[in-house]
Amino acid sequence: MTAAESSAAGAASGSGAAPVTGASSGAARGMPTLEMVAELAGVSRATVSRVVNDSPKVTPEITRSVQAAIAELNYVPNRAARSLVNRRTQAIALVVPESTAKVFADPFFASVVQGIALFLAETDYTLNMLISSEGRPEKTRRYLLGGNVDGAIVVSHHSGDHSYAHLGQALPIVFGGRPLAEQNGSYYVDVDNVAGAITATEHLLSLGRRRIATIAGPQDMPPGVDRLAGWRQALGRAGVSDAMVELGDFSPASGAAAMRRLLDRGGPIDALFAANDQMAAGAFSVLHERGLRIPGDIAVVGFDDDYFGATATPALTTVHQPAAQLGAMMAEVLVKIIEGVPVERVTSLPTALVVRDSA
Amino acid sequence: MTAAESSAAGAASGSGAAPVTGASSGAARGMPTLEMVAELAGVSRATVSRVVNDSPKVTPEITRSVQAAIAELNYVPNRAARSLVNRRTQAIALVVPESTAKVFADPFFASVVQGIALFLAETDYTLNMLISSEGRPEKTRRYLLGGNVDGAIVVSHHSGDHSYAHLGQALPIVFGGRPLAEQNGSYYVDVDNVAGAITATEHLLSLGRRRIATIAGPQDMPPGVDRLAGWRQALGRAGVSDAMVELGDFSPASGAAAMRRLLDRGGPIDALFAANDQMAAGAFSVLHERGLRIPGDIAVVGFDDDYFGATATPALTTVHQPAAQLGAMMAEVLVKIIEGVPVERVTSLPTALVVRDSA
């Protein structure tokens, strides 16, 4: 992912002919309207509308005839018109900050999106994905407040970014990840990072390890602080020292650097809890470099259940995040808020330890 | 990515109070309308509309006063109303087949999406992402044909899936990847797989290798056949044997299996072109397993420039795909089609060889 500066650009090599596609939207032409259905069914538009929105009061017989007409004409209600009168768009925005978009390739994030989309597919909400450029956030703001969507889901890379929190009063918003500072009253769904870290650390303890170091994440990111806290708690309960801490920034390089610092301290280390798999990857390379065996000399547990884990040698034991469920839950919570169903402000999903070979 | 069956589900642990959010859309309440702007500016609605759509014929003076009113009221045009009269939604669908969604975590795919979103962010089109379940494709069809979007971009995993091709007559559609069978006249943008494979193979040849094997992709997928074809062409030109071919399905496991078969043939091999990095990864493990050195004994080149490549040992030389540009180009082509600007039916983007340590 390092080198590879592609020179690719607008090089277009044609082949087929390029028939000027007349103009404008093809589908919009001659779409059947509610009125046409009414005519065909021999009823009024109001009645058709009732059938479409399955209003309780309508004769079964007439209902069937209307449905037949609908089927025959292949009628499908015009969203814009409906939205205009309802004041509801049936659309939900998925806001992803540009900085996050760069690491869009993060499988965790990808799964979250997938979960959202899959859940929404079962409802009749549409997902409007938009990348918010940090440069001019007003554009996003305008879009969100412009009545284009009924609600929004904000996911930022390693969570904690609630810069759109203030919009929560104007528009239903659900965040992915705990906010850094306790927010007034924003909704969010998160994975239980503290519990996950505890599980990971206890696993190490159960293996008999007592010299357990950690490479923690940035302390200005909730997952960073929570995972460190979990590690501390587990160690505290076991009465084991929690002195061996080095910080990283969740990148492999920072993980490698932290591992070096840990090793260079000279003290004994028989286990490592890395706050994410990427940093564990960095640690792996340093460990190999110094001829230390995993898990023989040092057992290591990661966090995230990245793509790295399964293919690493040895395969990495790590804490799995239910990414897709996380996404689905965010969507579910948002839909509930939109529809006025009471929901808790914070929803937290459990992690699961995936035991492989490294610990 | 193998194990890890998370038991996570709907475990919700609350914390804050759950104030019933009244009901319905917050943003829709009391949004300023064009009429209000007109009133404030002391002009007619028509004039305001003209200013908004910057029609040429309108006094500079009056324009300013209207703009002032717009700013003061923080007016934003109602999309639904506009769409109702225009018959244009300013929305574009991104259709991703469910099977593709599963491998959503594919960084290549993710970058494509990113490219699309980024490009669209500069236009005033909205991106409606929808996962089409193979189970009932009618739902997607209805959505697409229901006048919800002005056009669609269809990306499927390893391309070639043009099952929505027939909709191309009713709605502007751009596909990612060359169709398997020559389609009537669908638009698509693709990477030049043949050229990429040629470049890769020629690189191997330039290194003096002459016993060049390949692990090809499925021959029912365009990239699979194109990359194999490219390899063959390069070999043919050099007058070198193209007998060493084994097929895989683009997965690491299949790559490993293919590598084993290749080695078990007993003939000499001094280089390998894997049709994608994932299969190269599988090959790597087998090579290591058998004590073969890379690139000493066997030089290997992959394709895709996956996450695997940079972190592999040795780092993988591979063919980079301009994923983001691909996405951007798809969006660009679609917008042109929608707006009636002539475009070539097929656009192909160049790849770039990324030389690292494996060849």
Next chain:
DNA sequence: TTGTATGCGTTATCAA
């Protein structure tokens, strides 16, 4: 239970 009439916020046609 069904139909009639009105309005949702814009754009477009036609006069002025």
Next chain:
DNA sequence: TTGATAACGCATACAA
């Protein structure tokens, strides 16, 4: 150049 006014397709209060 600007202003009335009529659609656009649908939902609903009200009348029947």
